[in-house]
Amino acid sequence: MASTKKSRTKGFPLEKDDLLDMYRQMCLIREFEEACAQQYSMGKIAGFLHLYIGEEAIAVGSIKAMEERDHVLTHYRDHGYALALGLDTGEVMAELFGKETGVTGGRGGSMHLADASKNFWGGYAIVSGHLLLTVGLAYASKYLDEDRVAVCYFGDGATNAGAFHEAMNMAAVWNLPVIFMCENNLYGMGTAVEHVSAVQEMAKKALAYDMPAMQVDGQNVTEMYEKTKEALDHCRSGKGPYFIEALTYRFRGHSMADPEQYREREEIDQYRAYDPIPLFRDRLIEEKVAKEDELEKIQKAAREEVEAAVKFADESKDPDLDTLGDFVYADPITIK
Amino acid sequence: MAREITVRDALREALREEMDSNEAVVLMGEDIGAYGGSFVVTAGFLDEYGRKRVIDTPIAELGIVGSAVGMAMGGMRPVAELMTINFSLLAMDQIVNHAAKMYAMFNGQFTAPVVIRTASGWGQLAATHSQTFEGWYAHVPGLRVVMPATPADHKGFMKAALRGNDPVMFIEHSLIYRNRGEVPDDDDFTLPMEGAEVRREGEHVTIASWSRGYYLAMAAAEELASEGIECEVIDMRVLRPMDTATVAESVRKTNRLVVVEEGWKTLGVGSEISAAVQEQAFDYLDAPIERVGSLEIPVPYNRQMERAVFPDKDTVVEAVRTVLAKDINTANV
Ligand SMILES: Cc1ncc(C[n+]2csc(CCOP(=O)(O)OP(=O)(O)O)c2C)c(N)n1
Ligand SMILES: [Mg+2]
Numbered sequence: 001m002a003s004t005k006k007s008r009t010k011g012f013p014l015e016k017d018d019l020l021d022m023y024r025q026m027c028l029i030r031e032f033e034e035a036c037a038q039q040y041s042m043g044k045i046a047g048f049l050h051l052y053i054g055e056e057a058i059a060v061g062s063i064k065a066m067e068e069r070d071h072v073l074t075h076y077r078d079h080g081y082a083l084a085l086g087l088d089t090g091e092v093m094a095e096l097f098g099k100e101t102g103v104t105g106g107r108g109g110s111m112h113l114a115d116a117s118k119n120f121w122g123g124y125a126i127v128s129g130h131l132l133l134t135v136g137l138a139y140a141s142k143y144l145d146e147d148r149v150a151v152c153y154f155g156d157g158a159t160n161a162g163a164f165h166e167a168m169n170m171a172a173v174w175n176l177p178v179i180f181m182c183e184n185n186l187y188g189m190g191t192a193v194e195h196v197s198a199v200q201e202m203a204k205k206a207l208a209y210d211m212p213a214m215q216v217d218g219q220n221v222t223e224m225y226e227k228t229k230e231a232l233d234h235c236r237s238g239k240g241p242y243f244i245e246a247l248t249y250r251f252r253g254h255s256m257a258d259p260e261q262y263r264e265r266e267e268i269d270q271y272r273a274y275d276p277i278p279l280f281r282d283r284l285i286e287e288k289v290a291k292e293d294e295l296e297k298i299q300k301a302a303r304e305e306v307e308a309a310v311k312f313a314d315e316s317k318d319p320d321l322d323t324l325g326d327f328v329y330a331d332p333i334t335i336k
Numbered sequence: 337m338a339r340e341i342t343v344r345d346a347l348r349e350a351l352r353e354e355m356d357s358n359e360a361v362v363l364m365g366e367d368i369g370a371y372g373g374s375f376v377v378t379a380g381f382l383d384e385y386g387r388k389r390v391i392d393t394p395i396a397e398l399g400i401v402g403s404a405v406g407m408a409m410g411g412m413r414p415v416a417e418l419m420t421i422n423f424s425l426l427a428m429d430q431i432v433n434h435a436a437k438m439y440a441m442f443n444g445q446f447t448a449p450v451v452i453r454t455a456s457g458w459g460q461l462a463a464t465h466s467q468t469f470e471g472w473y474a475h476v477p478g479l480r481v482v483m484p485a486t487p488a489d490h491k492g493f494m495k496a497a498l499r500g501n502d503p504v505m506f507i508e509h510s511l512i513y514r515n516r517g518e519v520p521d522d523d524d525f526t527l528p529m530e531g532a533e534v535r536r537e538g539e540h541v542t543i544a545s546w547s548r549g550y551y552l553a554m555a556a557a558e559e560l561a562s563e564g565i566e567c568e569v570i571d572m573r574v575l576r577p578m579d580t581a582t583v584a585e586s587v588r589k590t591n592r593l594v595v596v597e598e599g600w601k602t603l604g605v606g607s608e609i610s611a612a613v614q615e616q617a618f619d620y621l622d623a624p625i626e627r628v629g630s631l632e633i634p635v636p637y638n639r640q641m642e643r644a645v646f647p648d649k650d651t652v653v654e655a656v657r658t659v660l661a662k663d664i665n666t667a668n669v
Pocket of ligand 1: 077125126127128154155156157158159183185187188189254
């Protein structure tokens with residue numbers, strides 16, 4: 001959420017405070033993900049672990065444009081959104097450690113972070129399934145007259161699944177306030193887009209549903225902010241859903257289990273030149289929004305926050321096994 | 337006070353009363369509005385409640401259930417109708433991986449109290465339109481699965497489902513919509529969605545079934561009574577959580593059990609009931625449990641062939657005679 005003041009920093013769509021906050025969030029996510037990789041290799045984190053390194057600008061820029069009441073649903077590569085939404089860094093890390101203090105009490109793990117109090121309805125690990133939940137939340141928002149936009153994040157891979165097309169059609173035919181935010185990072189696991197999608201530009205898929213769509217530079221955090229804002233305004237004015245294709249690249253493997261045999265080192269290096277964090281830092285310095293040492297301080301604080309988070313996670317307890325039967329049914333069952 | 341009404345009217349009353357008392361309740365599904373619903377349960381609702389609350393959806397079962405789950409998360413009370421249980425297979429992911437998981441996977445932060453109405457049944461519709469899948473859903477923790485037989489249960493369960501906080505698979509049967517029974521005259525009549533019910537008492541053999549199978553069991557019991565064979569008939573009503581204790585209790589009295597289902601026996605609901613009963617009342621069984629189900633083939637179209645696939649009253653009578661003829665105490669097996 002951006003501050004409400006009207007003035008803007010020269011060359012940027014936002015106040016200095018907000019710009020630096022976005023920089024802080026991006027650093028935090030990067031530090032967090034690096035720490036995750038390390039903790040995974042130490043055996044502290046298990047299961048599937050999908051890192052968001054290289055894609056931070058998408059979550060940070062777009063969430064900055066939203067209101068607190070807006071709904072957010074994501075796929076399993078979900079740490080970035082959780083941190084951008086302000087979930088506690090320690091509690092997110094604790095979830096990855098499977099601890100009782102984790103955001104979902106150790107029941108969800110890396111792929112299923114959530115905080116309903118922030119309208120963050122979760123990370124979902126069945127590719128494309130959550131797009132339909134988003135449609136339902138948007139329906140509820142409209143039906144209950146709540147003025148909330150429901151935003152779902154998903155990958156290029158998800159756009160080839162039936163649920164994607166059912167969700168797009170329903171959102172369009174019911175004229176719902178949904179933003180379909182597709183992160184095109186050129187691969188679904190180890191399969192390049194051109195082998196599995198009839199079109200290379202995901203935004204074209206919106207055409208079939210008469211839905212406005214745009215491509216956005218997903219490495220540019222302020223562009224993500226501005227374009228998301230446009231889409232949100234569109235949705236809020238009752239004009240129905242909007243499709244955003246954020247062009248990006250994931251710098252790490254699909255998950256920690258990925259041997260990365262499907263792409264060349266040169267390709268990765270080529271995209272690393274578009275690292276959203278240094279790109280943003282250079283602009284902030286160039287446009288004299290902040291000095292180098294100020295940004296360095298932010299970066300250092302992010303590292304310390306993550307170190308504290310790891311410590312918190314490590315020192316937290318495993319969930320009590322006596323609670324195993326909790327939360328299966330919300331209403332009581334009396335028969336034995 | 338009570339009135340005698342049909343299963344269909346019991347459902348109509350339940351839906352109407354809950355829609356009238358709670359603005360958050362909406363109906364959604366294929367052809368439920370202008371067309372009136374494939375089994376005419378929602379005929380007239382569109383005129384009464386309008387498009388906002390009676391939503392004709394695209395033919396997209398996954399989308400219907402998925403969006404309904406999202407609506408439920410967002411504070412609504414959707415009743416998602418899937419024309420028949422055969423088509424529910426297209427929605428399996430949203431039912432099993434989403435609706436059933438929300439509450440536990442996110443550590444109790446929120447629930448998805450969606451009611452999924454669908455119908456089992458058959459009638460010369462051939463292989464893809466004649467299947468019985470309640471066992472598939474009853475297998476899944478996190479779901480409540482009801483498959484009522486009587487009008488009172490249809491009404492009481494539907495109203496309870498719409499006031500409860502869990503996702504409910506509400507499975508109807510196309511061949512019993514016209515069956516009649518007493519329903520209390522009370523706008524607040526609800527029934528807890530758990531517990532089997534002994535509907536007829538008897539001492540010689542227990543027959544456990546549900547939905548249309550319950551009516552077959554009652555008809556068989558009626559016929560056998562004229563020969564002096566007294567059957568205790570149990571209506572299972574709810575398949576998750578399943579009340580097998582009531583069946584075991586009955587078996588302690590009758591010492592014999594027949595389970596009647598319309599589905600394939602292999603890995604069916606009857607297998608589960610049989611296993612549970614031998615766990616709870618092994619010493620009381622005087623004969624092997626008899627399971628009645630349908631032939632294990634894709635259901636054919638031809639009338640004679642189809643009749644031969646599904647159990648009827650005579651199959652149940654036959655099964656009762658079989659368990660009575662066997663007696664492990666006299667080794668007459
Ligand atoms: C329905 C389903 N099929 C397969 C998988 C295994 N899987 C997990 S992520 C993934 C690739 C998805 O790629 P994309 O949508 O582009 O997202 P990205 O990971 O690139 O962000 C696959 C195949 C799954 N989780 N769910
Ligand atoms: Mg991808």
